[in-house]
Amino acid sequence: MQDGSRIHRMIQKRMGLEYEAEVPLRYIVPYENYQIQIEGRADGVIHRENGQVIVDEIKGTYQELKHIREPKKVHLMQALCYAFIVAEKEDLREIGVRMTYCNMDTEEIKYFHETYTRVEVRNWFWNLMDQYKKWADFTYEWHQKRQESIHALAFPFDYRTGQKELVGHVYQTICHKKKLFIQAPTGVGKTISTIFPAVKAVGEEKADRIFYLTAKTITRTVAKETFSILAENGLCYKTVLLTAKEKICPMEACSCNPVDCPYAKGHFSRINDAIYALLQERDCFDRDTVLEYAERFMVCPFEMSLDMSLFSDAVICDYNYLFDPYVHLKRFFAEGTKGPYLFLVDEAHNLVERGREMYSAQLVKEDFLTLKKTVKEYKTGLDKYIDRCNKELLALKKEQCDMVVESAGSFTMQLSRLHSAIGTYLEDHEDSPVREEILQFYFEAGRFLDVSEQLDDHYRIYTRLREDGSFLIREYCIDPSLRLQECMDEGVASILFSATFLPIQYYKQLLGGTKEDFEVYASSAFHKEQMQLLLASDVTSRYTRRCELEYYHIASYISDIVAQRNGNYMIFFPSHQFLEQVYNCYMDRFYIEETQECITQQEYMNEAAREQFLKRFAIAEPHPDTDDRSRAASWESLVHMEIEQEDKSLLGFCVLGGIFSEGIDLKGESLIGAIIVGTGLPQVCFERELLKDYFNAEGKNGFDFAYRYPGMNKVQQAAGRVIRSETDRGIVALLDDRFLQTGYQKLFPREWQSYRCVTGATCAEAVDNFWKYTKDDK
Secondary structure, three states: OHHHHHHHHHHHHHOOOOEEEEEEEEEEEEOOOOEEEEEEEEEEEEEOOOOOEEEEEEEEEOOOHHHOOOOOHHHHHHHHHHHHHHHHHHOOOEEEEEEEEEEOOOOOEEEEEEEEEHHHHHHHHHHHHHHHHHHHHHHHHHHHHHHHHHHHOOOOOOOOOOHHHHHHHHHHHHHHOOEEEEEOOOOOOHHHHHHHHHHHHHHOOOOOEEEEEEOOHHHHHHHHHHHHHHHHOOOOOOEEEOOOHHHHOOOOOOOOOOOOOOOOOOHHHHHHHHHHHHHHHOOEEOHHHHHHHHHHHOOOHHHHHHHHHOOOOEEEEEOHHHHOOOOOOOOOOOOOOOOOEEEEEOOHHHHHHHHHHHOOEEEEHHHHHHHHHHHHHHOOOOHHHHHHHHHHHHHHHHHOOOEEEOOOHHHHHHHHHHHHHHHHHHHHOOOOOOHHHHHHHHHHHHHHHHHHOOOOOOEEEEEEEOOOOOEEEEEEEOOOHHHHHHHHOOOOEEEEEEOOOOOHHHHHHHOOOOOOOEEEEOOOOOOHHHEEEEEEOOOOOOHHHOOHHHHHHHHHHHHHHHHOOOOEEEEEEOOHHHHHHHHHHHHHHOOOOOOEEEEEOOOOOOHHHHHHHHHOOOOOOEOOOOOOOOOOOHHHHOOOEOOOOOOOEEEEEEEOOOOOOOOOOOOHHHOOEEEEEOOOOOOOOHHHHHHHHHHHHOOOOHHHHHHHHHHHHHHHHHHOOOOOOOOOOEEEEEEOHHHHOHHHHOOOOHHHOOEEEEOOOOHHHHHHHHHHHHHHHO
16 A cells, blocks of 8 residues: 555656646536435546646556556446546547556556547436446435334344343444443353344444454354344345355365366356345345355356345454454445444453464565475576575574574565565466465465564564474564454444453453543353352462363362252363363273263364264254354354253363363353363463563563463453353352462352362362252252
8 A cells, every 4th residue: 555655656656747746526416315425536637738637547557567468347437437527527539548557566657648539528427327227226226224123123022131231332332432441241142242233323324334353253153143133123134244265165175266166267257147136126135045045147156245245234244354464344445444334242351362363474484495496497587586585594594593593684675585586487378287375375475575574563473493394484463452443443443352351451451442532341140140150269270380280170069069959061171182182081080980071182183073973962953042143054053053951961071272262151050160281371482471471561461462361361261161141050160279369269250259169078068059959040
């Protein structure tokens, strides 16, 4: 963007007095019920002494100009719109159009000239408007219908405790055009409590489109079902669910070219008909629906789903589509623009680490050598550039290995030259047999170069010699707050929420919040008597205490807890290795085959294996009573299920922070206990130490920011699997004496204030008393 602006200014300054730069243009086309305003800013309008008028459209490119043999159609169409407006405004008989292409590396310029009569540009423009009118008619009519339905819409449930206040907080935040950070305990109904007021705000013209952003498929499904509930109550709303290309592509391999893909061949000639048909016939554009219409019209389903977002009132998608600079929806989020958008960010605690990854980049020295071997026999001319990069990395490996690097400017310079050379080769050799291998490296190098331009005090560059002997250089984004804030500033307001958003000031700081933004702790709809929280005072997961005796004590706790009532339990451990040690001890010393069954989370599990694991906790009937009304199939359908109590107990040995400690929703007897071993602290590593040092230097508690806060988030997520509805009862046991320390207890949510401290000698009695009380209470 900065290079493009520089090129524009450079060319404009070179022009003479005849050249008027950055000319604002506007033309209004009136229709019966609405008017269409076409506006833009022409890069230049030239008035020659001979009376000739020329519209100049400037385009910066990194492509070699010899490969541009004619203007790109979309560029020429933009210039013709400007030419029409100028011709009408100045009453011209003819008008010239000049397309100016400039290479942003070499500053070389190439021109394309064309002259049109006023009749020609008029005919072209009005033909364009005739084609567009049916889309404009639909947009107008749908907007009227949507707004009327929103005005009549009422909240579809009886408000739970604190829910009405939460809805009000969300609406007021939108009115004030701020961000709101919500600690939303399980059961508050956070999905409906954020979507409903956002929809009502759209009805009051405070915004026009909602983006529901989340990191997990199941929460996207919940959002879709929430819009469906509102539709059942009269809401007219177009909603699209964006699915990753790899998951929606009907081909065995995603090869997006007309030669390999029948859906890509002729896609653009059929896509408008496909979109219009889908708009007329459906309101929810989920994966299956898009695939159905893509098959019917033989168009690319991924591209179609992206196109449908332009006509959707709500876009449900991954964080990437807003925050990732390489994936974000350019249809909406062009740099420097602000749109009438509302951002609802679900499970926003995940966005801290996701943000760090999205704004970081790395390269591995050995990949340069692999690239050299790949291109060796094809005379690409890249060898010398690869060697220079490798030489720079070798110097870093010898002199600055396993340390923070103050500057990698010399390496970056050589990488930039290699990147440019690869780009030239790819343009000249479209049929190269090693094109895919080179292209993948080209993208990775480009990302590294892009991040290098963003480097500031929020970043650290470091090198590492990895266990496999490879050498890595990484541009690591320690604090993603500024980049995340810039993305959210492209909308009207942002609502970020999570059931584990504590301490909220930590998340507010790292997720781009400001002092003017709001935070709220939503009231829990559950009663404290539903859960017994136990804190063990005589066991720990500290490395210094890990031994057979400690494993035995932990296994003994597990045995005492599950012995008091048969049912389903999940036991969470800080690592697979720790899990294995305690599991083996438990099976040797405490396992009772007649009354128990034990299963373990494997280190690598595909989707089928995950489903099988969860099936042991749930049957195939969805739970009928959930605010989110999720009824999705496959993996999603398994996380909203109940089973009746059995004679046997099922013990699932899992990893804290893994796939079963977050995002699953096992209600009732599906899960009656979670036993959490350890405080969830991330393993000490180079990056964690960088985080600690960075925040210490910022005057914060570096240990908290790097270790304690992320660890406690994992603990809270795992504990949150137990109480999922107003009728649930269950045990949460925290097996580590560090939970008794003030540093950890100040991070406990309000719902955890009533706990019982136990030892190995008193744990069984405490659990037994809870179940007896629960039985009597029922």
